[in-house]
Amino acid sequence: MAPRQIKWQSNEVSDWGAANLVKFHATKTQACLFTAKRSPFPLTLTFVGKSLSITDSVEFLGVNISSNLNFGSNIEFKAGKKLGILNKVKRYFTPEQLVPSSSPIVHGVLYPFMG
Secondary structure (H helix, E strand, O other): OOOHHHHHHHHHHHHHHHHOOOOOOHOOOEEEEOOOOOEEEOOOEOOEEEEEEEEEEEEOOOOEEOOOOOOOHHHHHHHHHHHHHHHHHHOOOOOOOOOOOOOHHHHHHHHHHHO
C-alpha cells in the first residue's frame, strides 16, 4: 500500500469517527508495519493530526503480534503461565497419576519452556 493511500485511509477513518460521534485517541493508537522486506522503509504516519510511532509489535485482544508475524513470544508467555498452573496443582495428584519426568512428552514439550 502506498504511503499516500495510507494517509488517505487514516483521514477517512477519522472523518468517519467525526461523522458518527466516535472520538479516536491518537495516543492510544498503535501502528505496526507488516512487510516481507528485511529492512523497513521510512514511513511517517499521522492520525487525527498526531504523529504515530511505528512499533515492532502490537497487542490486540491479548495477543502480541510482531511485525514479522512470529507468534513465538506469545506462545512462550502462554505456555509459561500454563506450566505455572501445572506446577501449583501437581500436589493434588499421586505419583501414579503424573507423567514421569523421563517421558518423551515432558522432554519434548515442557523442558524447552522451563529453561
